[in-house]
Amino acid sequence: MSEFTAFPLLASIIDRVSLKGYTQPTPIQQACIPALIDGNDLLGIAQTGTGKTAAFALPIINKFGQNNVEIKTKSTRSLILTPTRELASQIMQNIDDYAEGLGLKTKVVYGGVGRQPQVDAIEQGLDILVATPGRLLDLIENGDIHFKSLEVFVLDEADTMLDMGFFKDVQNIIAKLPKSRQTLLFSATMPAEIEVLAQAILTKPTKVEITPQAVTADLVNQSIYHLDKSNKVPLLFDILKTPEHQKVLIFCKTKYGADIIVNALEKASITAASLHSGKTQAVREEALQNFKDANLRVLVATDVAARGIDVDNITLVINYNLPEDPRNYVHRIGRTARAGKSGAAISFVVENDIRQLTNIENSIGQVIPVVTEQPFHKEFSKAHIAAKKKKATKKPSRNSKNHKVTNAKKKRR
Template identity: 55%
Template sequence: MSDFSSLNLHPSILSALTKKGYTTPTPIQAQAIPHVIEGRDILGIAQTGTGKTAAFSLPIIHRMAIAKVKIKPARVQCLILTPTRELAQQIEDNISTYAKQLKISSKAIFGGVGYRPQVQAMSKGLNFLVATPGRLLDLMDDGHVLFEQLEYFILDEADRMLDMGFLRDVKKVIKNLPPKKQTLLFSATMPKDIAALSKELLHDPIRVEVTPESSTVEKISQSVCMVEKSNKPLLLKSILDDKEIKSVLVFTRTKHGADRVVKHLDRNGVTAAAIHGNKSQGARERALNGFRAQKLRVLVATDIAARGIDVNHVSHVINYHLPDDPKSYVHRIGRTARAGREGRAISFCDNDELKLLKGIEKTIQTKLFVDTEHEYHGVAPHISKQVQNKPKTKHIHNQKKKVQKKKMQSRNVKR
């Protein structure tokens, strides 16, 4: 299939795609769109960056444009369930772009922001509701979301829902949906729980699979740097000393770790911001928008950002900490080499992470290249001045206590 015009999409959609500079559908779009237009259920296996959002949204917008259904207050025509705020907003932004010339309404709802504006948006009814499970259940419990007019249900990033512990909430939502609907389920991998859920949800589905499970993008150059834990900040600075590296996404294991990395970079004159679950929605959006606009050179994130952040110009992904789940490695490095570009993924590995490295290599079925040329390869652990002073201070304090104790004992004997 050579271009979008051959998919027989609505002229307004084709016009919007042309303005965005999109001419050729990705493999998952070419395979899925005709079946969705026909009304078939879809089981899509595809990693992030393959064009999944357009694969499910374009044909549904097409069908809505033709049917012109009037949506009643609090009702929803299409529900898209997704695991993170960033992904929900990204999907809604894309839908708004594709349906710009059509009278099709959409809204993204998620926690961490005001409840009232979301209630007001739902009061008019929506063609597309893109939601995270928790806030959706809140609105449903309060009677602000009703599903009598639901025709389409999309469960996106299903395996990520499982990883983040949302599967129970997802099942609660599904219980409230009408049995007659078109369902599309997309997942990068197919663990047992998601496979079982797909069998319950989907009716005679078309399976669309464009990449093997846990595969990595071919255009990404991958390497690992063996480094002592205390030398990781120094190695990161050393890499970023190369001014040609303009846009870097750094992944840490914890929220506090992300904040520490940002402070270290700020002290060394590198513009950076953190994005994680403890940040307010406003702070997360400012950081992401600054990174998109290339005002920030480095975005430091936990795995909450491993999916759903669509920034085409990311040249480097650095795994400051290796992920506990090897599948997360695939999603992390998938943030680079987007839109046909090349990218580089560099992983830091200390002695405590060797098992994690083996798990990653087993999952991707590739032995990562070990970079022995970086300046901290084989270098002894760095000890900061504060750490150096601590034992000495403690030793002096203990010595003082011993002297005072002896004086007291001497006085007691004399008495």
């Protein structure tokens, strides 16, 4: 299937997709959309950046657009549960774009903002609700929402829910949902807890797996810069002195570190802002919107705050610090390879980072080239590198295929 027009979607949805500049579906969209239109449960193993929001949103919008029913008070026809406020907002924005003109009632709810407008919207009944676990549990416990009319449940970024400590909350929410529903579970990885959950909540699911190599190997020009820790800021300035990259996302380890980098950039007259959990929700939303609108050249983020960032035309990702978890490396660099576009990713590596780097390379199944023609290059001790690599966890390379799909019989409800 090579065009969105080949899907049995409403003409208005096809038009909205086209207006966003998309004509050819990504592999996950090719696999998911027909299965979801058929009513199947689905297990999607895919990271952000593969087009999975449209993969689940378009069939839901299509279903409700074709079957506009009277919605009961304090209820929703679908629930999309996602870990972070930023990701929830972005999913809602995409849904509203795709659903324009269909008259669907939608709302996003999360903590850190006033709850009364959220309660008032749910009181009227919703077609689509996007929520984070904490605020949704608060609404449930206060009797502000019920799920008697729920038709579709989407659990997005399940492994991130686990990493962020939301897994118990997710289980409590699922216990409140009706058994008869269409269920979609998306996760970038499949730790044991997620596998058990998938078996418990999915019925004869279609399985779609998009491997990280589709992003890391083919679309992102990756490179390593060896240097001393004291030269990180000077190297950052050297990279940014050329106008080639006008939208740059920098990842660092800590909230404090993110603010230090921003202060240094602002002193050099480079527009920048930080994105981390120490900021209020209003400040985080303002920073992200300014970055989307190109009012900021640089956004400096921690992993948790940046998970699921969907911003067009990021041309460069810089790993100011390497992530401890190799999975986060793939999530990070995927910010610059959205919807089939290419980009660049530079990782700053000091001598003590060799073990982390080796784990990352084992995880993605490739050796990332080192750039020596840069002003702060440092030759590392070969003995030190060998010792660090020996300690690194050995991981087998992933299957090189872009994706695999297992079809299941259509589930009738």
